Amino acid sequence: MELYEGSLDTKEIFGRWLDEQSNSNYGAYIPFVGTIRAEDNIDALSFDIYEPVLKAWFDSWQKKAEERGAIVKMAHAIGDVPVHTSSYVSAVFSPKRRVALELIDEFVEDFKANAPIWKYDIIDGKRIYAIDRSNQMDGAGLLS
Amino acid sequence: MELYEGSLDTKEIFGRWLDEQSNSNYGAYIPFVGTIRAEDNIDALSFDIYEPVLKAWFDSWQKKAEERGAIVKMAHAIGDVPVHTSSYVSAVFSPKRRVALELIDEFVEDFKANAPIWKYDIIDGKRIYAIDRSNQMDGAGLLS
Amino acid sequence: MIKVEFLGPIGKEPVEIEASTLRELSSKLKADKELLEWLDICAVAINDTMVNNLDISLKSGDRVSILPPVCGG
């Protein structure tokens, strides 16, 4: 798991992960690259991350992936990320195509649902919590 | 659609496709990288391609992707590809995560089923058609 | 004492509260009207482990985190 201040160097990350696994005999490598879209007059998005819970979430996925003979990787930006640059790269390596295709889907969807990361729109220099596009985590409302 | 003699330069392809779409406002980019696994004592795999039908297959996918606001990309090797190097990269770009995740799965699976590419094991310098791992295309057996 | 941290956009300083279960902590936090809307939509971690049961007992020094709706990616 890798966290960076600002936009990700997507090519560096893609290539390094590829090189790291070059002798691991995985037949399928599927990265998912998330890029900030220009919409709603935003200049950038900005992210807060709570690293201890993110790490626990990621470790549980690494375990799930291992049980299927695969591994998962993840990189995310902290702070401001301008439009048309990347905030998020995750990936699956697996011996088998089917496992890789299913795992990247589950991994990315659960990331959106349960990774402790908060997104803000940057508009005219203001940082506005994107509550309308945010998802309550599993177990939300426990204390209400 | 890109065809290359021998192993693919995966990093160059990944980065070039990323750069080409850097201002297209796609939020999700999912490449699928296929690498030759060392198994069954093979030294390499080798591929024959029938380009006119592959081109028609790819164009029909480009049309399907466009209808969902997405685009697809593809690169494949011709001839011998040594173990631990890549023979295949495909990718989806889409504004939306869900479309991208579904499309890469359908695109890669239909590629395995219907792209006119024939695979051979290279063992001790011999080129042996991998018929046991091959799939009859849609409509197979028409002339029987 | 239990330390309660409010993560991300809640923008509230940590507080220290006396409570022996999450249920007790919940009723004390709800006294703060500002927090009511957040508590409806927030998940909870104790010492960085996500939890989903009000009957969990707390001991002095435990750290409770309040996690609002997320949107990574």
Next chain:
Amino acid sequence: MIKVEFLGPIGKEPVEIEASTLRELSSKLKADKELLEWLDICAVAINDTMVNNLDISLKSGDRVSILPPVCGG
């Protein structure tokens, strides 16, 4: 005359055959015992368009491709 091409691993030279439909072409190709097993598992394209109907009529100069089981990737 119809030109018939055998793709990939079939490893057979193209042949020219007189036929006015795919059905007629099929019965003529089946006379070649070597081809019988391939025809069971091969798909067919006419002038590089995949087809799935024996009643398609053929005209002189058409090119029929015989495509054995595939495995790209």
